[in-house]
Amino acid sequence: MAAQDNGQAPLLELEEIVKAFPGTLAVDRVSLTCRRGEIHALVGENGAGKSTLMKVLAGLYPPDQGRIRINGQEVRLRSYSEARRAGVGVVYQELSLQPELSVGENIFSGAWPRTRLGLVDWGAIRRGSREALAEISVDLHPDILVSSLPMALRQMVEIAKVLNQSPEILVFDEPTAALSRDEVEGLFKIMARLKERGKGIIFISHRLNEVLRISDRITVMRDGRKVVTDLAGAFDEDRLISSMVGRRLSEIFPEKPASPEAPAQLFSFEGRLKRSGRRVAFEVAQGEVLGLGGLHGQGQLEMLESIFGLGHCDRTELRVSGRPVTVASPTQAIAQGFALIPENRNEEGVFLILNVLENLAAATIDRRTTLGFIHKGAEARAAQGMVERLSIKLSSLHQAADSLSGGNLQKLVLGKWLISEPKVMVMLEPTKGVDVATKQQIYALIRELAARKVAVIVYTSDMLELIGLCDRVLVINQGFLTAELAGPEITEEGIMKGSVSTLDLLGGGN
Amino acid sequence: MRTGQRDLRLYAPIYVIFIVIYLLSCFLEANFFTWNNNVNLFTRITPLVFASMAQTLVILTGGIDLSIGSIIGLTNVLAASLPYPESGLNVVLWFLVPALAGLALGLINGLIITGGGFSPLIVTLATGAIWKGLSLFIMPVPGGEVSLAVARTATGKLGAVPMPLLIFLAGALACHRLLTRTRFGRSIYALGGNETLAYESGIACGRVKIWVYGTAGLLAALAGMFLSARMFSGDPLAGEPYILNSIAVAVIAGTSLAGGRGGVAGIIGGAYVFLLINNILNLLAISSFYQYVAKGLILIIALAITSSGGEISPAAWMRRLLKPAGAPSGGVDGPG
Numbered sequence: 001m002a003a004q005d006n007g008q009a010p011l012l013e014l015e016e017i018v019k020a021f022p023g024t025l026a027v028d029r030v031s032l033t034c035r036r037g038e039i040h041a042l043v044g045e046n047g048a049g050k051s052t053l054m055k056v057l058a059g060l061y062p063p064d065q066g067r068i069r070i071n072g073q074e075v076r077l078r079s080y081s082e083a084r085r086a087g088v089g090v091v092y093q094e095l096s097l098q099p100e101l102s103v104g105e106n107i108f109s110g111a112w113p114r115t116r117l118g119l120v121d122w123g124a125i126r127r128g129s130r131e132a133l134a135e136i137s138v139d140l141h142p143d144i145l146v147s148s149l150p151m152a153l154r155q156m157v158e159i160a161k162v163l164n165q166s167p168e169i170l171v172f173d174e175p176t177a178a179l180s181r182d183e184v185e186g187l188f189k190i191m192a193r194l195k196e197r198g199k200g201i202i203f204i205s206h207r208l209n210e211v212l213r214i215s216d217r218i219t220v221m222r223d224g225r226k227v228v229t230d231l232a233g234a235f236d237e238d239r240l241i242s243s244m245v246g247r248r249l250s251e252i253f254p255e256k257p258a259s260p261e262a263p264a265q266l267f268s269f270e271g272r273l274k275r276s277g278r279r280v281a282f283e284v285a286q287g288e289v290l291g292l293g294g295l296h297g298q299g300q301l302e303m304l305e306s307i308f309g310l311g312h313c314d315r316t317e318l319r320v321s322g323r324p325v326t327v328a329s330p331t332q333a334i335a336q337g338f339a340l341i342p343e344n345r346n347e348e349g350v351f352l353i354l355n356v357l358e359n360l361a362a363a364t365i366d367r368r369t370t371l372g373f374i375h376k377g378a379e380a381r382a383a384q385g386m387v388e389r390l391s392i393k394l395s396s397l398h399q400a401a402d403s404l405s406g407g408n409l410q411k412l413v414l415g416k417w418l419i420s421e422p423k424v425m426v427m428l429e430p431t432k433g434v435d436v437a438t439k440q441q442i443y444a445l446i447r448e449l450a451a452r453k454v455a456v457i458v459y460t461s462d463m464l465e466l467i468g469l470c471d472r473v474l475v476i477n478q479g480f481l482t483a484e485l486a487g488p489e490i491t492e493e494g495i496m497k498g499s500v501s502t503l504d505l506l507g508g509g510n
Numbered sequence: 511m512r513t514g515q516r517d518l519r520l521y522a523p524i525y526v527i528f529i530v531i532y533l534l535s536c537f538l539e540a541n542f543f544t545w546n547n548n549v550n551l552f553t554r555i556t557p558l559v560f561a562s563m564a565q566t567l568v569i570l571t572g573g574i575d576l577s578i579g580s581i582i583g584l585t586n587v588l589a590a591s592l593p594y595p596e597s598g599l600n601v602v603l604w605f606l607v608p609a610l611a612g613l614a615l616g617l618i619n620g621l622i623i624t625g626g627g628f629s630p631l632i633v634t635l636a637t638g639a640i641w642k643g644l645s646l647f648i649m650p651v652p653g654g655e656v657s658l659a660v661a662r663t664a665t666g667k668l669g670a671v672p673m674p675l676l677i678f679l680a681g682a683l684a685c686h687r688l689l690t691r692t693r694f695g696r697s698i699y700a701l702g703g704n705e706t707l708a709y710e711s712g713i714a715c716g717r718v719k720i721w722v723y724g725t726a727g728l729l730a731a732l733a734g735m736f737l738s739a740r741m742f743s744g745d746p747l748a749g750e751p752y753i754l755n756s757i758a759v760a761v762i763a764g765t766s767l768a769g770g771r772g773g774v775a776g777i778i779g780g781a782y783v784f785l786l787i788n789n790i791l792n793l794l795a796i797s798s799f800y801q802y803v804a805k806g807l808i809l810i811i812a813l814a815i816t817s818s819g820g821e822i823s824p825a826a827w828m829r830r831l832l833k834p835a836g837a838p839s840g841g842v843d844g845p846g
Contacts, residue, residue, distance in 0.1 A: 330712050348706065351704050351770070352704075362696075362700055363712055366693065372694060373693075374691055376691070
């Protein structure tokens, strides 16, 4: 089965895969092949369907239609373990490691070798782990707890764990998102070596320069469909972006108004990030859209959540129009006119089991009560007004929130905070997982807020969003403010430079 | 109604079951469908309705209150231990002392749970034990007396309408209003739906929780007081059966143990179902050994039906019974 039959059936063929979720067609007749010794990149915006397609391949989602062939043989992958047996290994972006177990236990996760007495064979675990780690040139003791390792090493353990299952097809789902530049180079060496050994590799990444550099072929997905598959050499960054987005940037993002000569500073933040022990300060003007960029988990979220009284920073000092304010809890933050759109709308943003009305009213119940009794009429009017303003699609205000689609859920979160009429709006990943049309609406809304003199702070991992939407961009790297870009300085290059540089590398370039 | 159509469907099944069991009782027992027997039933379900409403408030926040039985017991004892001579002041005291005691006991529960961040299960198990001890200290054996005027008022009639009917209807309506119309009620649902998000939406979760346990204590006290008026005396252990029965009724009345979903609109139906099942099993002369088994089975079936969110499909009910909960349903995280 593992014979080298080059030129015959490709290692992996996905044919006309369809996967629908209530309200969205996540993957719509997508075909993709991966040959032995090939790095096949899969790119597309958030919500384009890449991860869903890969979850179909990993056996997590059964496809609604379509066929999967491995070595020319049709296979049905109905569970993770079936996919594993068929030779598919997936390295996820959100690592699947158990932090309180050792490196070795994680590498053999769930399939610990046993001695004749039925006890765990620690010797075999240690030997096997060392071999798996040596294969990717990582020197790590198998008994170390995963929780004590830095992110990059955890990623390596994850790779070793997947390799230990000796897969033929390897999927890397945004493996570089949390890595520094040196660590990315190390990972690419590993990928190149796996490629030489005849594995088929599918590589998902948002970093287009990486994609262009390392892959042999590239498939672009958009809105659940495949746009194009071509040799990597046939692409440049512009062609990739326009295929991903389907239109030019200027058509997606609303025009940025010319910034006023002397904007009135509305809000300032100063605080010490627990992560780096370093003070970070910034200001936002009335009507300004400030972007916060950088890789995942560099301290941006801690910083922004502390504005809302969620305590991830030490000694935070906030000022509104120059006047110091104390915010120790969300209640106080709301009273100051702050709003926070959380990152994970399903778990943190929406009361899924409550209805639309209750969700929209949740942050402002106090404003429509007399002696504790809610003014139902006023509440329904406010909610209905917001549903119309955001064109949220629903059958009734009393519909349960969990019956709404992703884009409408995001609008629900936005609506809840818009009703509170904030002066400072903090948004974490406001367009994560929503379709392009909804994105455009959200961008227009952000601009509309800015036009009404609201200060908007956006944290996003979407480079295009930082460039297209924001008046000013701050880049945070490992708890340090590494770049501040305004107007025409906001470029992919500038942001990346700030994102991946360690401080001594600043300005070092390639 | 809290959410119109959707909640009608939530509460419809329990009232359907109620009607079925009620009709069944009418066939099984010749004098079941008589006014006297119905008045008797009103009197018997009133404490259960109040205890279950107390439990429902707590369950809606995602907690549980095992001390409800002891609060009923203690307030029952207090109501029967107050000075007997009939006077206006004594009647006022009869109403105030146990009610305020129940409220205070509930608030103590809430303060310990939110102050220490402890599990409601363990805290109320512990406080329940303490209050049971207190009741037994005050009244080691059942006894005491209740003012006849009070007892007659609570179990008598207002015009032609039996007081117990009025009491539990008024109680249920007030509780329903509290949940659906007030900031407090809305906060309870938000808290049970997602506590972190409720906090981040500016809801004072700690304070709301403390008052939820306080209100539950007050409602349990009303149950205890009614029991003492019905029995003309006090019994320190009178509340014991209400601990688990209140949980069972709350759940078959459509409240989810996970919190945030449900309400008190189904409780009267739930309490009736609970009571009538006992009744029917007795009428059928089933030995008490099998009665327990039958009661358990009927409750599980009722649970499967009411927790299906009003889905009228026996196949779905069976699937619900047989499918292990917590299995990943897939697709929740949407398209990547």
